[in-house]
Amino acid sequence: MTYLLIIAGVLLIVLTIAAGLIWVERRLLALWQDRYGPNRVGPFGLLQVLADMIKIFFKEDWVPPFADKPVFVLAPGILIATILLTFAVTPFAPGFNVFDSNIAILFFLGNSSLGVYSVVLGGWASNNKYSLLGAMRASAQMLTYEVFMGLSLMGVVMMADSFNLREIVEAQRHVWFVFPQFIGFVIFLIAGIAETHRLPFDIPEAEGELVAGFHSEYSGMKFGMFFVGEYLGVTLISALITLLFFGGWLGPSFLPPIFWFFLKTGIFICFFILLRASLPRPRYDQLMGIGWKVLLPLALLNILVTGAILIYIK
């Protein structure tokens, strides 16, 4: 019974955060652009989310006649499913997780690599040249960044001696991994942004060049799923950064652990939005060049140095 409650709680929390982010992002972007953002619907415009949801639910759910229908319908589902599955292994607080997995990090990496399919298939099934271009960019970008996203985590795994997220957090009781693993943190942050294809790495959807890229043809709730999936991805990456590098729920004990977890995650979500507000989009070849020529060697070097130091200490 408590197990079911936890599942329901995790789903509720995650989806509420993702939906709330629609409002948070608009307000914060406005804050950094000297505007107000949505402030009419309800107190501080909070009900804007509800209004958007109602609008998106009642929009016509249209599948273009030239699209590959089954794949077209499947694609947004893959995105939501892979991200929500990853939340199953994410511990929010001690004891507050769906599945205390021994291979949690691998599970996350596997799911994020499956998440590529949503973008690729969505773009391909749309049967539209801009969508296809977006899908191609997305697949290349996400494959690239997946490689060293995994590699950047290996330093943490070596230091914590485990793939289990709970044990990784417990291993940070004395010092957060962001200090010894700073390079790993930076690489994971960059790869995380690229993996969720958020700005500034939103090259697959680049509205100026590709007319929203892989989801040009999507409308109604299917677009809404891509939309919410993006925010879910942001939440997931923020939560993982918190867990892996910033001590998860560890913090001064005058507040409950779950508070610390959500505080840190919230800070990173805001940081993601700040990045969106401040940085321009790099060119496609620049992105790939940085990935393969700078970040991959750095990640490998990080593993090497971490391993050497760990062996030396032992």
Add this chain to the structure above:
Amino acid sequence: MNTIFYIAALVALVSTALAISGRNAIHALLFLIVSLLSISVIFFILGAPFIAALEVIVYAGAIMVLFIFVIMMLNVGLEKEMENKWLRPGMWILPSILAFILLIDFLSMLRSMNYREIRGQIILPKQVGISLFTTYLLGVEISAMLLLAGIVGAYHLGRQKKKVIHRFLEKIEETHAEAPDTNL
């Protein structure tokens, strides 16, 4: 456990069959991905979560994406004529006879085996790593050499000549380019 195993195995069989018989290349690849995922579930049930995760990351997540990537880029549409050209009886009779013999072999082996319960003896990533770097060190090293060769080859193929945009400099650059190319 057993029921989950049978469900996963059934999904794997059906999706593989659909992957072979599918006309649409992308749909076939999708079924192949599903079959890989169900095999990963089977690995998980058999007590090898690490291999299960690797199956998803490497096969379903990376290699199949590249397949789809390539098929997306290709102009698929000629495959019907090609199939008719390639699938003459001479081409498929011999392999199918051999496969049939193998199937009979396999079935007789299955009959001789006695029924066993799946008992998951869980193998953690640590054990996998230890066995890789002690017992199977040679294999790891050889595959590392292979991968290195692959990387060097990819680098060689992907290397671009320095492009000169200006039309006057182009000819000068071409004559100069001959000499340093030899010592690479």
Add this chain to the structure above:
Amino acid sequence: MFSILRSIWYTFLHAFHKRETILYPEKKPYLPPRYRGRIILSRDPDGEERCVACYLCAAACPVDCISLQATEDELGRRYPEFFRINFSRCIYCGFCEEACPTYAIQLIPDFEMGEFNRQNMVYEKEHLLINGQGKYPGYNFYRNAGVDVGVKGKGEGANEELPVDVRSIMP
């Protein structure tokens, strides 16, 4: 690398800047007097209509949103029988104002004309005509024009000489 961090920091500092947005319905923005908004028809200082129904505004209108019909009163003064502007078409370009020889049609700084029903956007003369002189107070076309429509006699205008008697041979 450093410049990226610096630009992130500068963007963050914008959180404490003054907001540029004007919260419109509560706080009305300042509109300059020559703002091109709603179209009106003005009256001359004597309280008569300035419009002489010359059709120049209708001809100048790029979207053909003005329609009118000229008529004359018993003194020969021209005025529009009806004057209709379809504001759902109007683009507020101000060409009609430029074309008007009598300063009758004018654009004023008022833009709050939204309607739910499109038919309500069609303004008749009674909606357009105001009891004032608009932007050009004191101007009366018929005081400068040569024609006599009861405002002044022939040759009585400020910059006008008496009509020449064409049958006389005297210079």
